[in-house]
Amino acid sequence: MSEPTAKIPQPIRLVPLGALPAIGPGDDLAALLCRAAEQADVTFARGVLVVCQKIVSKAEGRLVELAEIEPSQRALQIAEQDGKDARHVEVILRESDRIVRHAHGVMICQTRHGFVCANAGVDLSNAPGPEVAVLLPEDCDASAENLRAALEASGCRDVAVIISDTFGRPWREGLVDVAIGCAGIGPMADVRGQRDWTGRDLQVTITATADQLAAAAGLLMVKNAGVPAVWIEGHLPDGEGHVRQTLRDPASDLFR
Amino acid sequence: MSEPTAKIPQPIRLVPLGALPAIGPGDDLAALLCRAAEQADVTFARGVLVVCQKIVSKAEGRLVELAEIEPSQRALQIAEQDGKDARHVEVILRESDRIVRHAHGVMICQTRHGFVCANAGVDLSNAPGPEVAVLLPEDCDASAENLRAALEASGCRDVAVIISDTFGRPWREGLVDVAIGCAGIGPMADVRGQRDWTGRDLQVTITATADQLAAAAGLLMVKNAGVPAVWIEGHLPDGEGHVRQTLRDPASDLFR
Numbered sequence: 001m002s003e004p005t006a007k008i009p010q011p012i013r014l015v016p017l018g019a020l021p022a023i024g025p026g027d028d029l030a031a032l033l034c035r036a037a038e039q040a041d042v043t044f045a046r047g048v049l050v051v052c053q054k055i056v057s058k059a060e061g062r063l064v065e066l067a068e069i070e071p072s073q074r075a076l077q078i079a080e081q082d083g084k085d086a087r088h089v090e091v092i093l094r095e096s097d098r099i100v101r102h103a104h105g106v107m108i109c110q111t112r113h114g115f116v117c118a119n120a121g122v123d124l125s126n127a128p129g130p131e132v133a134v135l136l137p138e139d140c141d142a143s144a145e146n147l148r149a150a151l152e153a154s155g156c157r158d159v160a161v162i163i164s165d166t167f168g169r170p171w172r173e174g175l176v177d178v179a180i181g182c183a184g185i186g187p188m189a190d191v192r193g194q195r196d197w198t199g200r201d202l203q204v205t206i207t208a209t210a211d212q213l214a215a216a217a218g219l220l221m222v223k224n225a226g227v228p229a230v231w232i233e234g235h236l237p238d239g240e241g242h243v244r245q246t247l248r249d250p251a252s253d254l255f256r
Numbered sequence: 257m258s259e260p261t262a263k264i265p266q267p268i269r270l271v272p273l274g275a276l277p278a279i280g281p282g283d284d285l286a287a288l289l290c291r292a293a294e295q296a297d298v299t300f301a302r303g304v305l306v307v308c309q310k311i312v313s314k315a316e317g318r319l320v321e322l323a324e325i326e327p328s329q330r331a332l333q334i335a336e337q338d339g340k341d342a343r344h345v346e347v348i349l350r351e352s353d354r355i356v357r358h359a360h361g362v363m364i365c366q367t368r369h370g371f372v373c374a375n376a377g378v379d380l381s382n383a384p385g386p387e388v389a390v391l392l393p394e395d396c397d398a399s400a401e402n403l404r405a406a407l408e409a410s411g412c413r414d415v416a417v418i419i420s421d422t423f424g425r426p427w428r429e430g431l432v433d434v435a436i437g438c439a440g441i442g443p444m445a446d447v448r449g450q451r452d453w454t455g456r457d458l459q460v461t462i463t464a465t466a467d468q469l470a471a472a473a474g475l476l477m478v479k480n481a482g483v484p485a486v487w488i489e490g491h492l493p494d495g496e497g498h499v500r501q502t503l504r505d506p507a508s509d510l511f512r
Contacts, residue, residue, distance in 0.1 A: 008274035008483055009476050014490075018264035101510040108510060116427040125461075166463075170426060170511035171372040172434075173502045174444040174464025176471065188430040205381075207422075207474070208430025215432070216472030218463065219491055220265050227264055234270075235475055246429045254357040254364060255426035255511055 012234035015042050016220040016227040024128065025061030030150035033229055040231070044156040048232040050217035053165040053180060054126050054134060055228045056143050062135040063128065064091050078102070088124060091133050095120035100256070113140060114247040115180060117167045137163065140181025141242035148183040160185035160237035164214035164221075170255065177218030179210035179243050186239025187211075187246045210243060268490035271298050272476040272483040280384065281317030286406035289485055296487070300412040304488040306473035309421040309436060310382050310390060311484045312399050318391040319384065320347050334358070344380060347389050351376035356512070367392060370503040371436060373423045393419070396437025397498035404439040416441035416493035420470035420477075426511065433474030435466035435499050442495025443467075443502045466499060
């Protein structure tokens, strides 16, 4: 039996950043996050910052007043069938490229980005008001890239940014946090071709690192505790890439 | 805008436990893990221990010598079609209740436990030899319960145990670690009915806590570094339950 080929990694520490005010359009997220880091006694250097989609969308003004939405015939039909607000359904349809499944009052949509999730990520909870829908960022990888650039401009070094959202999955109850955008880190770690303990080639082991980081941060993003960001120390940014690269080619997807 | 209703959680620390020998049938996993904890300078108290399926299966002797397997006609057909070892395919079929999808050389199976994953979790990598397949534990929740009882018997207190495995997902490339068994912790945290920042009811927010813990631990379970277990401090065991409760009822599953 051969020796393991990689070093045992360092411990990882996850620090919740709770000291953020309510975020609105145009807010300087990088500055607010840096201030929250100070209060949590951490320095943004050599680590991964996971930020929940909701505050990124709010800062980018990705908000829709439901009062201004005129529901289509299709939205009215679905809303009546599902017992939903037709204006909410209309916004979901506008954000969707395709309805993947619609049953039991659940709409699983493929968003314009290519994500497959409930309601195309259009959310009414934690919105600035009861009549406001929050949309996903227009380009989540670009949002991560912009936030990273702003952090670097304020002197942060070797910081990766992940934007996370909470998705359901087939076959299992419960939601998990996944990465919808990233910058400064490879979203997948490819260990194909490296050897395992026994010296046998690991044939197909591509880990969805960005999703694992998002899920880890999700442990601290307790919905009602006001933790919209988590700083991760010990997992160094490695590689480059974007979440859009992790979306499976429809041709090789068995569950379209 | 009302104040958040829950306290900001404490930071979480993830410590890799790398100092384990090769595990074989009958090994006392609890004792070996306690020794690894000592070497990593952690104490198993008030935290979550995530253990990868592979070492649990090996300790339980869930190993199959391929030389002893007589492939069925169906296994021979699939093996020829997919370019696989027919004896491996035969073991996969025996561990499956149902083939959910079979295309592009990929078998997505529903295991006897109800998990939906590639190859019914039957794995040839990190096996004790090139001609040995490692099966999932017979009852993963019971395995977690047994390990927890053994840890408690050696004096550990308030320790939850999660057994993790690495699964693929639809729509996204890359594997993530999920919980296949747990004990001493509720696999899902239900925050329905609690209020979000704006005072609005959170209607459907059930987090798959055990899966998020497994994914977090997965960041350190680098396949070729020999880290089969991770100790998580700061996330206290809360609730009781088992992973089998998180498997979605086929009647409400849109992706059977």
